[in-house]
Amino acid sequence: MLRIHFTEQDLALTRVAPAADMSAELSLSLHLLATGRPESRLGQWREQLARRWKPRSAMLFDLFAPTDLPEFLTVRRDGRDTAEATADGVGHGGGDYLRGLGGLRRLTPFARDLASGERRSRLLLGDLTAEYQSAAITPYWERIDAAVAAEHRHRTRQLATAGLDEVLSTLHPAARWHHPVLSLPRADHCLTELHLAGRGLVLQPAVFASGGLLVIAGFDDPAGQPVLVYPVPPDRPLLTDDGTAPPPALTALLGRTRAAALAALAARGPLSTTDLATALAVAPATASQHATILADAGLTTKQRRGGTVVHHLTLLGEVLLNGGVEDAAENASRLLVGGGE
Template identity: 50%
Template sequence: MLRILFGADDLARVRVAERPDMSMELSLSVHALVNGLRDPRFEAWRDHLRASWSPRTALLFDLFTPSAIPEFLTVRRDPGATESATAATPEAPLREHLRAVGGERQLSAFARGVAAGERRAREVLGHVTAEYQTQAIDPYRRQIETIVTTEHGRRRRLTEPDRVLGSLHPAVSWRRPVLSFPLANGCRHDVRLDGRGLLLQPCVFGPRRPVIARFEDPSQQPVLLYPARIGGPLRAEPEPAPSRTLTALLGQTRAAALESVAVHGPCSTKELAARLGVSTASASEHATVLADSGLTVKGRTGRTVTHRLTPLGEALLAGHLPALGAGRESA
C-alpha cells in the first residue's frame, strides 16, 4: 500500500497537468511492452510498432523490470535533440535506477556500460531512445495530446481538490489527509508531501493503477501518474513535418514552432514550449525571432502572451511568397 500524506498547504497545491509528459509516455509505453500487457486499444499501436521494429531498440528493455520504470529517458520534439539529451543524462539517476534493476535481475552488458558512464553505451542509449520515439511516440503525438488535454478539462470542472482526488481511479482511496492505493509488489510505503503539493499527470500509456514518481527529491514536486480515459484505439496520425526548404531557412525548431502555430492555432509561450519539447525561455526566444521576422504576431490575454500566424507566415508555409522585388523592377 502506498500512502501519500498531505500537509496543511498541500491540497491547495494539487493540480492536473494540462499537457502530456512525453518522456513519461515513452517510458510507460516500454514498460507496457516489458510487462506484456494486452489491451485492445493498443493493438493497432503494437502492430505498427512490430512492422517498423529495429532489433537494437530492444536494448531499452534492459533498463526495465516489471516494477522499475526509468525516469531519465528524455523526449524532445526533434529526435536528434532526444538523442543528445538522453545521452547526456546525469550519472546519479542512471546509477540509482540500474542499482534497483540489478537488485531484481542480472544487468546486461549494455546496462552495466550505461551505469558505468561509458561514452559508447551512453551514445547507444541516446540513439535507441530517439529511434523508439520516432516509432512509438511521434506518430501518436496529436492523439496523446488530445486525450490528456481532454482529461485535464474533465478534472478541472470538478474544481474542488477533494472531488478530484476522490475520483481519480477505482483503486485510489482518498480520506483526508491520506491518498492511498495498493502497490504492485504488495509493499507498504509512505510519501510525505511536506508542502510540495502534488501534480496529477494523466497518461495514455499509464499502467492500470496509479504510479508515483519524482517524490524522493525534496526539491521536486511529486507526480502521480494515472491512466487517462481513452475513448478508442490508438492509431498513427503523423504530424505534418516542416518542409526541408522551411527547415533550411528557419532551422529545425523555429520551423516546427511556425508549423505548430499553424496547425494548433494561437498559443501561449508555455504551450509552444510543451509542443516543441523545449524550455519556456527557449520557446520565447524562437517566438521572438519569428515575430521580428513578421511570420507571427504577439498578442496578450491578461498576463499571458500569445502567438498567432500572420499572412506572411501563412504564405511561407504554403510556399506562396509574394514577389517582393516585382515593384522595384517595374518602377
C-alpha cells in the same frame, strides 16, 4: 500500498497537467512492451509499431522491471532533445536504479555499462531512445496530447463543481482518499509512506499508463514538485480506430488524420467540428484546420448552423473512400460524364 500525505499547502498547490509528457509516454510505452502487459485499446498501435521500429530498440527493454521504471527516462524536466537529455539523465540516479535492477535479475552487457557510467553506452542509450520515440510516440503525438487535454478539461470541470476531494478519489479505480491521505495500489505490494511536505503534487494523465500502473517520480527531490502519473480513464478513445479505417492508399495520399476524417464523416454522417475532433481524438482547432483543407479540395463542405459549423462528405470524398485512390480518377470521370448517375 502507497500512501501520499498532504498538508493544506499541498492541496492548494496540487494541479492536473494540461498537456501530455513526452518522456512519461515514452517510458510507459516501453514498459508495456518490455513486460508484455496486455492492453486491448493499444492493439493497433502495437501492430503499426512492429512494422515501423528498428529491432535494436529492444535493447531498451533491458532497463525495465515488471514493477518499476527508470525515473531518468520517465519525467524529464528540461527542454533538450531526447538523445542528449537521456544520455545525461543516466547520471541522475540511473546508476543506482540499474544496480538495484541487477539485484532482481542478471544485467545485460548494455545495462552493466550504463550502470558503470560508460560513455559510449550513454550515447547509445540516447540514440536508441530518440529512434524509439520517432517510431512509437511522435506519429501519435497529436492524439496522445488530445487525449490528455480532454482529461485535463474533465478534471478542471470536476474541480470546479465537486472540489479536489472528488478529483483525488476518482483518479484510479483503486484510489482511496481519506483527507489528508491518498492511498494507491502498488504492484510490489509494499507499503510506502510519502510526505509532500508543502511541495504539492502534479497529476499527470498518460495514455500508456492505461491499466493498473501508477508511476511516481520526483519524490526524492526536496526542491521539485513530485509527479504522479496516472492512466487516462478506460472510457476515453486512445490510439485505435473505430472500425472505419480509410483505405491505406488514401491515407498515404491525404495523411492519416484527413483520411480518418473522411471515414468518420462517411460512417457517422455530418459532424460538427467538436464531434469531428472527438472522432479523430484531436483538438477542435486541429480538426478545423484539417476540415478546411478537405473542403478546399472539394472532399467536404461546411454548413453553418447558428454558432456551429457542420461538415459534410461530398461525392468526390465518397468516391475516394469507396474506390480507393487507384480507381478514384476513373470513377470520378465516369460520374461526371454520366451526369452523376
